[in-house]
Each structure stands twice: as C-alpha cells, then as structure tokens.
C-alpha cells in the first residue's frame with residue numbers, strides 16, 4: 001500500500017501467475033504448457049528474424065499473421081485480432097465489448113482472470129453456478145434466466161479448471177439466444193477436446209472466439225493469442241489496443257506465430273501421439289486442471305498410471 005496509489009489500484013485483487021521454477025528435469029504441471037517444443041519451422045523463422053531489422057518497429061497491424069490465421073479458418077484478416085497472449089486479447093474484450101451497463105455473466109468456477117479484468121475495468125459481473133456435473137447449463141445463460149439483463153457472456157470451452165466441454169450445439173444455443181450482447185467463447189483448450197465455435201463466426205455478429213498459441217501450439221513463451229469475430233467486434237478491439245499499445249507483438253513473435261499457424265502438419269502430428277506420449281500429456285493436465293480425467297481418462301486407464309509413472313521415472317523425470 002502506498003499513498004501514491006490511486007483509489008482503484010488500492011482495491012485491485014490481481015491475478016497471480018503460476019510459478020515458473022527453474023529446476024532441471026522437472027515435469028511441470030501447474031500452467032498447462034505443452035510437453036513438446038514448438039515446430040522447428042517456428043524456431044527457424046524466429047532465427048531468421050533475429051537480425052538488424054530488430055531496430056525497426058513491428059507491423060502494428062500484424063497483417064501477415066492475421067492473414068495466416070484467417071486462411072486457416074476460412075475468414076478474412078478483418079475477422080482477426082491478435083494480441084500479446086490471449087490474456088491481453090481477453091482483457092481488451094472485457095474493456096471494449098463486455099463493459100456494459102448490465103453485468104457480464106460467466107461461470108462461478110472458471111478462468112480466475114475474468115473477475116480480475118472486471119476489477120481493473122470496473123465491470124459488474126454475475127458468477128453463474130455450474131450444474132451438479134460441474135458443467136455449464138445452457139438454460140442459465142438464456143435471457144430471463146436471472147433477474148436483470150446480461151451485458152455480455154464469457155466462458156471457456158472446455159471450461160477451466162473443470163475440463164468439461166459443452167457440445168457446439170449448446171454453445172450455439174447461448175449465442176443465438178443472446179443476439180443483443182457479445183458472447184465470448186474462450187477456446188484456450190479447444191484442441192484438447194471440444195468443437196470450435198469459429199465455424200459460427202459468419203452466422204453470428206455477436207460471437208467472439210478467443211484462441212491462444214500457448215497450449216496446443218507449444219508457444220507459451222512467445223505470448224501470442226488471437227480473436228475471431230465479425231469485423232465490427234474486431235474494430236472495437238483495435239480501438240482499445242491502439243489506445244493502449246500499438247505494437248503488442250514484436251517482430252520475433254510475429255514471425256514465430258505465423259510459422260506455427262502455417263505448419264499444420266506439425267500441429268496434426270503432435271495430436272497423433274503414441275499412447276505413452278499421450279499419457280504424459282494427460283498427467284500434466286491432471287496435475288492442475290483435472291483435464292485428463294475428464295477428456296482423456298480412457299488412455300490412462302488403458303495403460304495404467306503405474307506403468308506410465310515408472311516409465312517417466314526411468315527417463316529421469318521427477319514424478
């Protein structure tokens with residue numbers, strides 16, 4: 001506490017990032033990073049851009065990266081916004097789109113950064129309980145489900161930390177039933193067990209889908225996330241971004257992220273793991289988010305947890 005802080009800063013309850021211990025051979029479970037490194041093409045692209053051109057500012061519009069992302073989702077670059085990790089993208093979404101007169105709605109067990117953004121941007125929120133199976137119940141997100149209107153809706157699919165995914169048809173029900181407010185679907189873990197709502201972008205102008213390169217693309221250290229949505233929503237995010245930091249992605253992040261998005265073969269191969277490899281990943285998720293239990297539990301059951309742990313110990317990993 002300092003007498004120089006303004007009143008808002010004194011009231012903040014900031015997010016506490018997961019610890020990043022520097023211990024050799026540690027199997028790190030706490031922040032859901034990928035157990036494998038990024039595509040060799042990503043490393044080559046970063047190396048190729050590590051030169052005198054770093055004296056120049058990066059492209060503030062990140063056009064090449066936005067083009068690559070747009071191509072992957074059969075959209076246009078005007079449908080794509082990029083930021084310094086999806087945390088930054090989500091922060092701008094709260095600021096630009098979810099800050100309304102009525103409270104934003106999100107699940108009461110969910111990504112713990114959401115209430116933090118609400119504190120920073122002074123946004124009212126309503127935390128909606130999960131059902132008895134720890135799932136998001138669609139009926140609770142329909143207009144009239146609670147007293148008072150909703151100013152916007154945000155939820156991860158799959159949800160974190162529960163690991164439960166809602167089928168695309170249920171996600172669509174929530175979006176379709178709330179045409180007057182923005183629905184943000186945070187798909188940080190979509191590649192591990194859910195259907196993306198990106199296919200609905202052209203149908204619903206109130207839908208924003210947020211992705212990260214930190215998890216399935218093995219690039220948590222590069223800090224790149226993006227949002228897909230109607231160009232009107234993207235322009236709103238751009239207005240906030242350009243009132244805050246015009247160059248959130250540096251030259252190396254732009255080069256590496258573009259290579260990652262373009263290397264579909266490497267991405268697919270990482271999801272075609274052997275059973276044993278897959279199991280290590282399951283364990284990583286079990287450690288913090290209980291993901292494996294819910295999404296890939298069958299793989300662990302098949303091999304047997306003791307066999308997997310013995311194998312990991314034999315490889316010198318501390319488990």
Ligand SMILES: Cc1ncc(COP(=O)(O)O)c(C=O)c1O
Pocket residue numbers: 031032084085086087088111156160186188211212213214220224225
């Ligand atoms: C649900 C969810 N959304 C977003 C993020 C942020 O990811 P990043 O800022 O690394 O893109 C995380 C990180 O763990 C997460 O769990």
